[in-house]
Amino acid sequence: MKRFTTVAAAAALVALPTLGFAQEADVTPPNGEIGYIFTTFMFLVTGFLVMWMGAGFSMLEAGLVRQKNVTMQLMKNIALFSIAAIMYYLIGYNLMYPGDGWSVEGVIGAFMPTTLEPVGLADTETDLTYASVGSDFFFQLMFCATTASIVSGTLAERIKLWPFLIFTVVLTGFIYPIQASWKWGGGFLAPGIDGQTDFLDFAGSTVVHSVGGWAALTGALILGPRIGKYKDGRTVPMPGSNLTLATLGTFILWLGWFGFNGGSQLYMDTAGNVADISRIFANTNTAAAGGAIAALILTQILYKKPDLTMVLNGALAGLVSITAEPLTPGLGMATIIGMIGGVLCVLAVPVLDKLKIDDVVGAIPVHLVCGIWGTIAVVLTNGDANLGVQLYSILVVGIFVVVTSGVVWFILKMVMGIRVGEEEEIMGLDMAELGMEAYPEFSKG
Numbered sequence: 001m002k003r004f005t006t007v008a009a010a011a012a013l014v015a016l017p018t019l020g021f022a023q024e025a026d027v028t029p030p031n032g033e034i035g036y037i038f039t040t041f042m043f044l045v046t047g048f049l050v051m052w053m054g055a056g057f058s059m060l061e062a063g064l065v066r067q068k069n070v071t072m073q074l075m076k077n078i079a080l081f082s083i084a085a086i087m088y089y090l091i092g093y094n095l096m097y098p099g100d101g102w103s104v105e106g107v108i109g110a111f112m113p114t115t116l117e118p119v120g121l122a123d124t125e126t127d128l129t130y131a132s133v134g135s136d137f138f139f140q141l142m143f144c145a146t147t148a149s150i151v152s153g154t155l156a157e158r159i160k161l162w163p164f165l166i167f168t169v170v171l172t173g174f175i176y177p178i179q180a181s182w183k184w185g186g187g188f189l190a191p192g193i194d195g196q197t198d199f200l201d202f203a204g205s206t207v208v209h210s211v212g213g214w215a216a217l218t219g220a221l222i223l224g225p226r227i228g229k230y231k232d233g234r235t236v237p238m239p240g241s242n243l244t245l246a247t248l249g250t251f252i253l254w255l256g257w258f259g260f261n262g263g264s265q266l267y268m269d270t271a272g273n274v275a276d277i278s279r280i281f282a283n284t285n286t287a288a289a290g291g292a293i294a295a296l297i298l299t300q301i302l303y304k305k306p307d308l309t310m311v312l313n314g315a316l317a318g319l320v321s322i323t324a325e326p327l328t329p330g331l332g333m334a335t336i337i338g339m340i341g342g343v344l345c346v347l348a349v350p351v352l353d354k355l356k357i358d359d360v361v362g363a364i365p366v367h368l369v370c371g372i373w374g375t376i377a378v379v380l381t382n383g384d385a386n387l388g389v390q391l392y393s394i395l396v397v398g399i400f401v402v403v404t405s406g407v408v409w410f411i412l413k414m415v416m417g418i419r420v421g422e423e424e425e426i427m428g429l430d431m432a433e434l435g436m437e438a439y440p441e442f443s444k445g
Helices: 002-028 033-064 067-096 133-153 161-183 205-224 243-265 270-301 308-323 331-354 364-379 387-415 422-427 429-434
Strands: none
Touching: 033 067, 033 133, 033 243, 033 308, 033 422, 067 133, 067 205, 067 270, 133 205, 133 243, 133 387, 161 205, 161 387, 205 364, 243 270, 243 331, 270 308, 270 331, 270 429, 308 331, 308 364, 308 429, 364 387, 364 429, 422 429
């Protein structure tokens, strides 16, 4: 019996190489298919992480507005995401990624709807070198929707619903995709102003966050502050309704940012790319932590007590700050970049109040101020970055967004009005605009 077992084992060992070769031959995919599969999978997973940021923005804004305006913020967030999805399909994606189909070379992309690969792509002879169009479209759409979410919070508690949604149509269908094409779509910012040095914005400190910040700032200037916010030379605090929700929203955004920055590696087809994605995750996390700790310490120093809302925005400020370059820093430098973002965020709030620019949730300090800082900070860790190119690109994008947003806001103000009446604002937009409350059991009377 023992001899039979030994012989059988020997026979099996002789057969193993043959079986191994047969198995390898059966499962070895066509060249490029493994990379295509993994990169497509990465886009889908990181894409739904970024989509989850919509929940984060909703909860953050719902927590930082007053009780009488919570339903309105929730309505705006679900509506803006849906509008972004449709507009990016109808026109935004091909405006942003026109390939060889520029309407104005390097400036304005192609005006056509998005199309997907045919069903059964695996059965066709296609050069699988990157990722599926569907996954790329899905991933990029989430960045577009994020830009609109930034605007929502700043203009809360006094803007009408439908003018805001019309602005969202223009922002997600035209403004965001056009400027994003200049960098990410191969437009005139992609090669850099000297023909050699690129404008470097890895995941969108400028292309996404400052764009939302510029649009929000322009809207806030045209819209004006909330009634009673600035009185007799002082700023009147208007505390949010639910800091529990605001904290939950911040953690959701923090989680979603791993998809935001990690997916922007764009490839998961080699061990090197996977290692880089891991590095991006770690840097993204530590920058957020640095921003939160910096805000915690600074508010203790400035106000004698730490301010939770400032700490929440400090974490987001750190995330925005690292977004332009989450790969090249080490953990120490990523922490420092995030901490500086947290400091800038805290310091920017009283400056806006002094200028009587009413930003309900602090989106302008987080996304605009730290978006600019993050784009500049690229030169600290990436040797290919050029400070002049970075500043030029910030300026170009800023001017474009301010002008186009200003025109749209002004037209909406003239044609249909963008602000609710005084009585409606005092009553709250939930009842005035929607006829429903988020917390009816707590309403008076």
